[in-house]
Amino acid sequence: MAKGIKTGGRTKGTVNKTTKETKELLQKIVSNEIDKISGLLVQLQPKERIDVVIKLLPYLVPKQSEVTIDDISENPRTVIRWGNNAIEI
16 A cells, blocks of 8 residues: 555445444434424423423524623723714724
């Protein structure tokens, strides 16, 4: 085998057979249970229902990253304008 040159095995991007089968199995299980979720949520207490919804949110809404400003000048100035009005902060 020449150094740095792939000469055998799976080609780049080919999914592992076990991983593919596992994903397919999980997808079937979730598909079968998705219709039952609404009925199951109704049976829960309000606090439990909120906890479940909070746990499911990361799969529906992307997580927001924190934005910080490291370099602030000594006299930062922000002007907010609306119509004929303006405020300098």
